[in-house]
Structures are given as structure tokens and as C-alpha cells.
Amino acid sequence: MAFPVGCVEAVKLAGFLFIDKNSNWIIFDSMKELKQWRQTTLMKIRNLAAVSLLTAILACVFCSPVWLGAQTVTLKLVETTDVHGTVFPYDFINDRDGRGSLAQVTTYLKQERNKDGQQVLLLDAGDFLQGQPVVYYYNFEKTDVSHLYARVMNYMKYDAAAVGNHDIETGHAVYDKFAGELDFPWLAANAVRTGAEAGESYFKPYTVVEKSGVKIAILGMITPGIPMWLPAQIWSGMEYLDMVETARKWVPIIQQKEQPDLLVGLFHSGVDENYGGATAETPRNENASRLVAEKVPGFDIVFVGHDHQQWNFTVNNADGKQVLVLGASAHARNVAVATVTLERDSLTRTWRKTVTGESVDVSRFEPDSIFMSTFSSDFDQVKAYVGRPIGIFTEAISTQEAMFGESRFVDLIHQIQLQLTDADLSVAAPLSFDATLEKGPVYVRDMFNLYKFENLLYTMRLTGREVKGYLEHSYEGWFHQMTGADDHLLNFSRDQAGELIWSDRSRSYQLAVPMFNYDCMAGLKYTVDVSKPAGERVAISSMADGTPFRLDATYKVAVNSYRGNGGGGHLTQGAGIAKSELPDRVISSTEKDLRYYMMKWIEKRETVTPTTFGNWQVVPQDWWQAASRRDFELLYGGDRTTTN
């Protein structure tokens, strides 16, 4: 007896299956019966396929429980995120071994892919094209070959990736080329085109991957905060929509069109929707991953990124179903892993799913030797590139000094910015928490410590009054209002009991505002009185050359593009300029990133003597001295071997 049934995996286990050219499945009780049938009847296929519906139903009802109970699929979904170019177990910036790398992730993947009875999906949540000089080199220096990072991702067999803000930061030429070099989809449903194709996704919105008969749909999104940080020409032709609204649009489309067994979110966006003073109601919230998991029913798992933190928790969505929220930290030191077990429910023909999450420390794995040899010539090229000497520093400079007041580190940036532009004033901040450039020869790699990000340099128009507001905003975030010499100088984060909060990630106490927002100004003489409340601390006495500073005059200010687009709120909340007005204030912009010009500037001079301008001070001076010594211990006194 033979009859068609509808459960192919199960049938394979229990009988002899034949699938005809019309995809009808025919099962035989014995091999003999199958052979006889094949010999005699190619013509009978149609008749057999037309076996009565009743027989088909009986077949399923009688046989399913035995066959289908055996059908269990285990999936491991592995997420990397915010890898920032950490391909190799080597820190090209600081010329030393690194802790994590894709070479080590590859070893872990091999182990998991070799295990019987499970399937592995590999996902990335964005921000890989900025960070280590490996990616800078293939973004901007060696562009006539396929990008190393694309080759690496293809080699590792990623199934999907989301686009990150730092990937967009590289500019159209880089990310448009890169998108075409990937063997898998690069996703960002909420990055949509403007103009003629308005509303169409610029990248792909989602993808569907099938493993062991299980359909997995992956919806990708990017943080919509990009216009706050990046110049408009970098993302021209695109806008970034609210993540919750975008998910509300796409989840029903995916469910209807694809009917996936598992729906996964892959978001380059953080978990804390309240970050930076935002709320759950803020439109286009920068960190909306948890909000989407909660508010938009349908997801089984949401993978997050952007905030460089490890996450593993569940939320209940609007339908009362549990959604796992998972995130790896940065620089390929760990991966976030979701293990999904699916059992086929024969009656409803759906899968019963159990989902668990874990974080796997990748630093304990050896780099995969085949990976290393495959990409060894890329490694050698980048090492030669970063090892090129460009000049000599007569003094060491460090961002540690820059956290407490005037510093040679930031004043060198000011000096270069003022000479690159014809600005009257310059604003700059330490972009790294703990970066030192030693006295002696300076190499290309040191430029990544001097200037961490690929910002452009703008010259903007600001009134004296706006300059004052700008500085008040910066020092409000930077310094605490001191009550005496034994109080803290820095504005540390505090818990509800008022205690400082230790961060295992930075091995230090947490600061309320990140140091890349600690702007000071060159071209002016001023003091910052930390005994006074925020907004009343900055007293400007004159321009640096002693000529009067006037609140109603207009000044040309050198400012990086992150700040010039509103990043940190210095120009918007501080100077009080509407976000929409900022582009009109830009007089000029560099074409390449600031680090490029800094490198040229040092190369031209050969020998650089870093110095301070002596143009601003924190008062009362004795409070400042006592407090900066103490706070220095809190920031840098611990084990500093693991900071970024």
C-alpha cells in the first residue's frame, strides 16, 4: 500500500519515500513494493497522487505521532556585534596582542558546527568597518581589492548582518562597495531611501534562512540616531525611521509572506531607551531594541548591539509571550548565543520552541590556524602600514591628563585644528579613555590613539553668547559641583544611595557623561568655577591674544563633525541652536577625516613639541588640585589592562 503524506522528515525515518515530479510524496511499506512500483508504472504517478483525500488524512493521523515525535531540531544562533575591525588577535593601534578576534570566533564556530544534531546560524549586529586600522586600511587606503572584512565574513559564512552607524560613517563609497561584496544580506529595514524611491529600504529589510526544515526570518535595523552624529552627505539619499514603527510595519509582512517558524531581530541599537535623557516615547529613539521586543509581538529573539554591553534577559511582549534579548559586548571578545530547540507539533503543524541565551567568552579560544594563514598577507600589509614612522614627539601625551583639565593631548588637537582652518576658536575632547603616545618616534598606528574616530573637521559660525552656552554645557557634563576640596571633581554616575558605580567593563568608576563629550576651547581665556552650579561656571576674560571677547560678536569655530551635527548636545542644548539650523552654520568642511590631516601635519613638521596653551583653568585651584589627584586614582588606579 502506498499513499501520499505531508511530513517528509518523519517519513524518512519510518518508511520508503518517493517524491514524484509534482512534489507528491509517496510512501511504501517495503522496499520490494517500491521497486515493483518503479518498474511498472511511471504512468501511474498521476493516479497514485490522486489517492483519496481520506487516505491521506488517515495516513497523517495514524502515523504522525510515531514519526513526528522524533523530529527535533536544535539551532544555535551566534551573534557578534561591534567588532570594530577586530579581525586578528592583535591590537594594531597599540602594537600588542589583543584579547578577542574573529580568528578566535572561528575556532568556536568550528567546534559548534562539528557537533552532531545542531545547526549554527551566524549573525552580526553591525559596527565593524571602524576601529582597528585593519578596516581603515581597506576602507580608505587599499580600495582596489575586495574589502578584507567582506572576505572574512564570507569565509566565516555569516547568514546575515545588520548595518551599524560606524559602518555608515565610512561614507557611500565604502559602504556601497562593501554591500556588493558580501555573500549574504546586509540588513537595515529602517534605513529608507528618499527621493524617487522614497520609503524603499536602502539595504535589505529582512532575510529568511532555512535550516533542517525550520524557517528563520531575520529583521535587521539600525539606530536612527545617525543624523545627530554624522554629516548629511555621508548618508545622502537615506533617512532613518523609528524602530518600533518600522517593526510594526515589517513583522506582519514577514509573517504573512514567509510564515517563519522563528522570528529574530538583529538590531544595531542598544537596550536602554532612556540613555541620554530619552524616554520610551522619544521618536526615533537611539536605543530601542528592548522597546521593539516588548511592543511589537512576533519576535522570539532580539539580538542587540551599539551599546557595547552584554545582555541576556527576557521581556514579555504585548501578547504576553516571552522574548529573549541578547547582546554581545564589543571587539569580538565574546559572542551572544541563543540555543533554540524546536519540536514539531504534529496536530498544529507548528514547532514548540524553547529558547535560552548565554554569553560565550571567545578570548579563551585559540585563533584558528587556517583562518590566520588564509589572511596572513592582509595581516602583514596592515602591520607594515601602521608601522611607518611619521615624526618624533619630544614629550609623551596622554588622555589621562585630559580628563582633569588642560592637557598637551587635547591642545595638540587644537593646534592642528586651528592651523587646518582659519578659525578663531577650536573645540576638542579626548576621544579615548586611556590613550598615551610615548615620547620618541610616532608611527601611523599612534594616529588611531591621537584621534579615535573618523570625524570630519568643520568650521562653524557661532556668536559669543552661543560659545558661552556651549562651554557651560560641556563643563556641566564633565565636572561635579564641588562643596569643598574633599569633594569629587568629576561628574561620576551615582546609584540611588548616592554611591559611585563601579564598571567591570572599563575597570573604573562610571562617569555620568562619556569623555568624548569633555570639550574645552582654545582661542579664549577663561576659568571654570566648580564651586558654582552648572550654567554659571564659565567666566571668559578675553580672546587668547588679549583682545576683548564679545557675546554679540560672531566667531569662526573649528569643531568636529560629530559635534557639528549636534552630538553631545553642546550646540543644541548648550548653545541653543536648533538642530535644523546647524547645517547653515557650517562654513566649510574637510573632505577626508581629521586623522588623515593630522598625520600629514605631523609628517610635515617631523619633530613636534607638545605643549599647553595655558588658556583655561579650573578654580578654586586648591580644590581642583586635591580632587583631581583623588579622582585620578578612582579612574586609573585599578587594573588597567582591559580598557578599550
Ligand SMILES: [Zn+2]
Ligand atoms: Zn560600536
